[in-house]
Amino acid sequence: MTDLSSRIGTGERHRILHVFRAPVGGLFRHVVDLTRLQAEAGHAVGLVCDASTGGERAERALADLGPHLALGVTRIPMRRNPHASDLGALRAVRERALAEQVDVLHGHGAKGGVFARLAPLGRAGRTVIRAYTPHGGSYNYRPGTPLHRLYMAAEQMMARTTDLFLFESEYVASRHAAFAGGAPRLQRIVHNGLAEAEFAPVETAADPFDLVYVGELREAKGLPVLLRALAKVRAQGREMRLLMVGSGPDTESLAAMAENLGLRHAIAFEPPQAIRPVLGRGRVMVVPSLAESLPYVVLEAAAAAQPLVATNVGGIPEIFGSLSGDLVPPGDCEALSVAIMRILDEEPAIREGRARALSEALRMRFSMNRMATDVLCGYAAAFRAKRVRAAQAPVTA
Template sequence: MRILHVFRAPLGGLFRHVLDVTRGQIARGHEVGIFCDSTTGGPRADEVLAELAPGLRLGLHRVPMRRLPHGTDITALASLTRVYRSAKPDVIHAHGSKGGLHGRLVTVPGQDRKTVRAYTPHGGSFNYNPGSPMHRVYMKVESLLAARTDVFLFESQYIRSRFDAYVGGTKRLVRVIRNGISESEFEPLERAADPFDLIYLGELREAKGVDTLIDALSVIRRKHGLRLTLLAVGSGPSEEVLHKRAREAGIWDSTTFEPPQPIRPALARGRIMVIPSKAESLPYVILEAAAAAQPLVSTNVGGIPEIFGEWSGQLVPPSDVEALAAAILAKVAEPEGIRAGEAEALSRAVRAGFDMEAMIDLGIAGYREALAARGIN
């Protein structure tokens, strides 16, 4: 098949998902292309995409794309139309809210009847607070775009349930294909000689809850006299705001911010990973850390309970400073053997339920079902 992946930012879990799927599809003999934003991702995304580009038979196409509605959407859609016309894909696979908009709106008369459209939300518009003005607007848009979707490939049962609740039922094909990781990610970590107490890995933006983590560490220091060191790895629009917050909270001397970097070496530099998110779908960073048997403290949002399974009772409410502080203190106080044993048990559960090869094959099967439903050979 000829497959064109359309998404906005080459960042975070969505980008990792597209990379894994793209590489797997190329390895299975398909011709693949990528259309994404040119203004985000930084040197790391540039490097990864440059490495992948020679294998992209349908090309690598990058144009400016904004996260929120913007005049550049018209220019981006025009660029995608040109790519669509020349690449003639059998499948347009749209990822995320902005990718979902462009990938399902783009049209070329005569060519549309030969192409099916797949959509994977990755959270996106479904993570807005229900009942808020933005949520109502985005759910209306999602409802309209559903008519331009041949197959929904939800990455978590959580997002599927949000779709059902706020967009409604659909006669289109629907599949839940959970994010998967590779066998190599279950290899034991080579731990750093002098690790930080805690590590955060992810984007530095409001939805990720790093402000709650900073406040929780301030509470732990003021109320319990415990100075815990934190390594925060990532970048994003809230970076300067979070630096200022760490200074005001009195924990700047024990907090280190570093730019994005490969996850496994970073994980090895922390004893416990903390994910304080306020909204998520099915985050890769938790899958990767769990696979590596990294002790975890996390909030109870999105599809995270789908990963934790029988251990989901340990998850804490989002934006609750006191609850997060208590969970961190409890994890730090656990005997090393118990903490490691729990992490290894979760690793075994992730191995059984989140397989990358299955994710790739099930996605391709979803395309084929959609093509067959449309009578396209």
């Protein structure tokens, strides 16, 4: 058993329900890691998530996590966008929280945050803390757009029912302060964390692809920009190849775009899979995102000392630190193609030395144990604040 609880100076054991929508991607990885560590620290943990996303890979991951889930896993229909069915999901979260007598409702992502913070618990909810980790979510919408204004108004309203904000990056915390308005009741910056084994370098395969992309196949990930940059480089006589690993709603349109750009033989599309073996199949990892929070894919690649080309969005500069000057403006096809050629044309010793330096810089700042400890410290602070508020509340006849 880990000593996470002893580190925060409390012997309390909590009953924690993590609520989120899709059991895929970095958000799911964060919840899985947090669940394991909280269970090992003696807490009873359960999950509520969508029933229709993730496929067989999510089923396997949830089955593997089963021994750590004292409160089990509940899968219910959850839509990505606001929908009338959200009321049914809200009732399901309420029923699960009351049945398990949870004292922590921790929402992840926009939808999980809504359900965890708005589920009506009545008198039983007086001692429950409601925590929220955005993972980007609604904060990534472009400021000034109708959707951004709508979602920020909702965040401002829900802040009143939030006992603890656990922002995964300084970037998202600043977006909340700027657009949701008002100071949160209590907040912490808790960076995503990695296990020590993830800092072991990966071996490059024989005859590797020049570039590798791992993640969702969505236009918001900047993939049309990447395809145009690749076409631009190849038009200069560079026979460059790209491996794209992932799935998503824009898979077919991206494949059609690759065909139209004459890239059919330059790109290999493969389904989602573990990232470390994929990293070894490419010389350089490319992350062309238009918006991000604190992406695990960048953390994982950087920790493994994989050379990286990434965009200057969200919390990515927090990962790169003093090396953030190497980041590329988002949506800039020309800048992306130049950055790709520059890193591939570097002397291997220079390219690999910079990648190792970034890996070492991450080791202390993005520890998985530190992440879990900081979350538990946040819970403890929220419980203390709630008890103080209860003691100060006027007594009614």
